Amino acid sequence: MRxxxxxxxxxxxxxxxxxxxxxxxxxxxxVKIIVSNDQELLxxxxxxxxxxxxxxxxxxxxxxxLLLHQAPVANDLRGISAALKMITDLExxxxxxxxxxxxxxxxxxxxxxxxxTHIDEMAKQASKxxxxxxxxFVKKDFELAKSVSESDDIIDGLFDKxxxxxxxxxxxxxxxxxxxxxxxxxxxYLExxxxHAVNIAEWVAFSxxxxxxx
Amino acid sequence: xxxxxxxxxxxxxxxxxxxxxxNLHMPKNKITAFIGPSGCGKSTLLKSLxxxxxxxxxxxxxxxxxxxxxxxxxxxxxxxxxKKVGMVFQKANPFPMSVYxxxxxxxxxxxxxxxxxxxxxxxxxLRDAAIWDELKDRLKKSALGLSGGQQQRLCIARALAVKPxxxxxxxxxxxxxxxxTGKIExxxxxxxxxxxxxxxxxxxxxxxxxxxxxxxxxxxxxxEYNSTDAVFSSPKDKxxxxxxxxxxx
Numbered sequence: 187m188r189x190x191x192x193x194x195x196x197x198x199x200x201x202x203x204x205x206x207x208x209x210x211x212x213x214x215x216x217v218k219i220i221v222s223n224d225q226e227l228l229x230x231x232x233x234x235x236x237x238x239x240x241x242x243x244x245x246x247x248x249x250x251x252l253l254l255h256q257a258p259v260a261n262d263l264r265g266i267s268a269a270l271k272m273i274t275d276l277e278x279x280x281x282x283x284x285x286x287x288x289x290x291x292x293x294x295x296x297x298x299x300x301x302x303t304h305i306d307e308m309a310k311q312a313s314k315x316x317x318x319x320x321x322x323f324v325k326k327d328f329e330l331a332k333s334v335s336e337s338d339d340i341i342d343g344l345f346d347k348x349x350x351x352x353x354x355x356x357x358x359x360x361x362x363x364x365x366x367x368x369x370x371x372x373x374x375y376l377e378x379x380x381x382h383a384v385n386i387a388e389w390v391a392f393s394x395x396x397x398x399x400x
Numbered sequence: 401x402x403x404x405x406x407x408x409x410x411x412x413x414x415x416x417x418x419x420x421x422x423n424l425h426m427p428k429n430k431i432t433a434f435i436g437p438s439g440c441g442k443s444t445l446l447k448s449l450x451x452x453x454x455x456x457x458x459x460x461x462x463x464x465x466x467x468x469x470x471x472x473x474x475x476x477x478x479x480x481x482x483k484k485v486g487m488v489f490q491k492a493n494p495f496p497m498s499v500y501x502x503x504x505x506x507x508x509x510x511x512x513x514x515x516x517x518x519x520x521x522x523x524x525x526l527r528d529a530a531i532w533d534e535l536k537d538r539l540k541k542s543a544l545g546l547s548g549g550q551q552q553r554l555c556i557a558r559a560l561a562v563k564p565x566x567x568x569x570x571x572x573x574x575x576x577x578x579x580x581t582g583k584i585e586x587x588x589x590x591x592x593x594x595x596x597x598x599x600x601x602x603x604x605x606x607x608x609x610x611x612x613x614x615x616x617x618x619x620x621x622x623x624e625y626n627s628t629d630a631v632f633s634s635p636k637d638k639x640x641x642x643x644x645x646x647x648x649x
Contacts (some may be wrong), residue, residue: 188645188646188647191646257604257605258645259604259608259632259633259644259645260632260633260634260635260640260641260644260645261641261645262645263632263633264633264634395634396633396634
């Protein structure tokens, strides 16, 4: 029964996984660019952002069409509403990934700035949180979603470390002040990506239990 | 405050166990919806609330059904009960008489003879049923000439004319077009200020739009009863989930 609707829900799931994969790649590329300043990845990152934006529009239209045609209730309604909210967070992560890429272009003395801070670790942590939140959605795994929320403390802790390290860089060499501030902004973007991953995890919880509480 | 309370109620049609240990408390001035697949017992339960099953041969009821704390099977005269608990059916059933006489029928049965009093009741009931403006110039015309939607609202007005406390509605809009359905749904929302409404519906969206609480029935068992929002957003029982999402069976 409701085979057509079930197929459409499966399509929605696959589209979300696809958008999640794009966002994960965008963060990974951003991380690579921060560390290695790989210029070849720059153009790819911009293309990825456009793909993420169009995936958001496509999924949003799909969700609205399902709401209109199928009048979903119960877990169907929760799943579609959660998807609608999750794509907004995914799209914001995409924006922040490209912001990081653009920002990292201004960092000239990479070796004196990046390598002496925890920014690399922070980026890896943010990327991991996004991957886990998408995984939790795909597997409908409440505990996994909960672990994303719990690991937000790790990224917040790293952010505090980077803050201290940035101050140290400026104190050591005032000529690096501008880079240090750019680095601080990148850290803030990464910290926000962590928050968006937690939002996604909360919507995963909602789609499973009806409450966003983790 | 609960208007109707049903405790440990079982209903048998001969050997067939049609309702199994139903426990249900329905609050005053709220709309309660009964949902479930055909044959689940929801209409049977609705009919038990004004003893419409009394005439069904072999029908036996155990347990308690109380209206404002009074047992309707042991401590209440059936005529008193039916004055307090009106009913509207799936198919509009106007009497083959004028609009006016349809409405005045009940009050006359209860002894009201004075024309001015009957005039007042007819107008008030038709106004309450949101059909006065459409029928005020056709009061002497046959009720059989009205549209389906008008006939159903006339039947609601007729039920209201004896000033009931509870209105039972058994799929009262299932034979109507969306405009008439919309009018009756709006009417229910207004009426619940003064009445307690209990409805059987196959229309999930209708239950969602107007009811405060929903009870889901399956094979004579009341599976789940909760606020309508809770039932339709996060049902607790897997069977409820399967039914309301259309994946039942």
